[in-house]
Amino acid sequence: MKKYSKYFRLISQIIFLALFFYIFFNSIIDNSGFSLELKLKSKIEYIFAVDPLLALTTLFSTYKLPFLFILSAVVIILTLIFGRIFCGWICPFGTIHHFFSFIAQKIRKAKYNKTEFSKYQNLKYYIFTAVVILSIMRVNVSGYLDPLSLLVKCLAIFFLPVILMIYNMNILSDGMQDFLFNNVLGRDNIYYEQAALFGIIFIILLGLNFYRNRFWCKYLCPLGGMLGLISKYSPLKLQHKANCNSCGICSDSCYADALPFKKNSFKSSECMLLFNCLSACPSDSLYYGIKMKPAEIDLSKRATAKTLGIALSGFFVIKTGTKAVAKSPQLIRPPGSIPENKFLKTCIRCGACMKVCPENFLAPSLFESGIEGLWTPVGNADYGYCVYNCNLCGKMCPTGAIEELSVEEKKKTTIATAFIDENRCLPYAYGVDCIVCEEHCPTSPKAIYFNRVKGKDYKGRSREIKQPKINPEECIGCGICQYKCPVKDRPAIYMTSIKNGGVKV
Numbered sequence: 001m002k003k004y005s006k007y008f009r010l011i012s013q014i015i016f017l018a019l020f021f022y023i024f025f026n027s028i029i030d031n032s033g034f035s036l037e038l039k040l041k042s043k044i045e046y047i048f049a050v051d052p053l054l055a056l057t058t059l060f061s062t063y064k065l066p067f068l069f070i071l072s073a074v075v076i077i078l079t080l081i082f083g084r085i086f087c088g089w090i091c092p093f094g095t096i097h098h099f100f101s102f103i104a105q106k107i108r109k110a111k112y113n114k115t116e117f118s119k120y121q122n123l124k125y126y127i128f129t130a131v132v133i134l135s136i137m138r139v140n141v142s143g144y145l146d147p148l149s150l151l152v153k154c155l156a157i158f159f160l161p162v163i164l165m166i167y168n169m170n171i172l173s174d175g176m177q178d179f180l181f182n183n184v185l186g187r188d189n190i191y192y193e194q195a196a197l198f199g200i201i202f203i204i205l206l207g208l209n210f211y212r213n214r215f216w217c218k219y220l221c222p223l224g225g226m227l228g229l230i231s232k233y234s235p236l237k238l239q240h241k242a243n244c245n246s247c248g249i250c251s252d253s254c255y256a257d258a259l260p261f262k263k264n265s266f267k268s269s270e271c272m273l274l275f276n277c278l279s280a281c282p283s284d285s286l287y288y289g290i291k292m293k294p295a296e297i298d299l300s301k302r303a304t305a306k307t308l309g310i311a312l313s314g315f316f317v318i319k320t321g322t323k324a325v326a327k328s329p330q331l332i333r334p335p336g337s338i339p340e341n342k343f344l345k346t347c348i349r350c351g352a353c354m355k356v357c358p359e360n361f362l363a364p365s366l367f368e369s370g371i372e373g374l375w376t377p378v379g380n381a382d383y384g385y386c387v388y389n390c391n392l393c394g395k396m397c398p399t400g401a402i403e404e405l406s407v408e409e410k411k412k413t414t415i416a417t418a419f420i421d422e423n424r425c426l427p428y429a430y431g432v433d434c435i436v437c438e439e440h441c442p443t444s445p446k447a448i449y450f451n452r453v454k455g456k457d458y459k460g461r462s463r464e465i466k467q468p469k470i471n472p473e474e475c476i477g478c479g480i481c482q483y484k485c486p487v488k489d490r491p492a493i494y495m496t497s498i499k500n501g502g503v504k505v
Contacts, residue, residue, distance in 0.1 A: 028186025416477025
């Protein structure tokens, strides 16, 4: 049975990876029935429900634990009993790294030394410690390094635009084209300015597996560090029979570099229960059994103190780099967003809201709200607009950074205000009629109206001109006017984050 245990693990990895992809790709608009309210085929928020790192840091930074994260307690219980089974059997990001490590293992010419434990594998524990310290100080940075959050962002912001590019080439069969659109893409407008950046990050992380097997999992993953510390007290550990001669063959197949051939210094907190060692052992000397003695995790006091110092320094760097909302015209938050200071503590930068946004309005921020706001969602009307009857971002937010609004509430929620650049607007600049912005304005009554004046067109002919005007009381900042403006290079109508145009209403 032990010889086949790794195949049970492989089946588990395939099932959970397929489940992840099903939830991720099916988080698109469900067009199967008629409804005035947009609905999704599946809920992307469920992906984060099993993540104890996001649950812990959200609890520390907000003093609240969203009900969604209750399921993460199951992962903690499983880890206390079995060890890092989540890393080896469930985590989709871990499975992807495992796949690339498998390929690397086959083609790697030079075998690296697996007979000694690398102190750099403790780096994930220090990263986890720094993330927790910052969350206690109410700076939530877990979303930058959490494996599920990072995977969703990279797939949504880099991978989906790549698939759309292939789709637009029309090189696939009609059936495959239909499948991609109806089951993977869900929309024909997917573009993010930072797509290349996320692609580089994703490719580098996968490429590191060709240097060391499951590099991310062993060295960098803060969730792995958290589960490693919890697994220290797991009673299920690798055991050695008396006939074990420490030949080292098992270590060659150990992707976790946990030194399974060492009887007295096996690193059980590094073990991901992949069971490669069991099937590789030529003398059938290994088995998993009960051992109540806690595992040893050799963390340097000096390195821990440095981690504390780095976390404190990071806190001041991040906080001093935070911009005032009133001074950031491009800081347009999704409808339903809680106040900015709470938003930054609550948002886990998971990218779920961007993935489900039907018209590509939401995108990862750069420094619109300073360093602390990096990769939080902002509206960008150059590449999309906020659909009038859509409230999906609030429904899918796993932490409540974006509150769920009813469709009617959302229609009345103001997130920005439109302004007109009279030097570029066609009726003002050239004296010709253009009704595009008013035509697309969804509010009732419309936030854009016309002021009829007598003037001259660009040829000097006298005529009556319809000049668009903005009613700041009606404008909700959806951005469709900017997106549809025919002056494409720099639209003549644009959005800024101020609400009601600064007019007291």
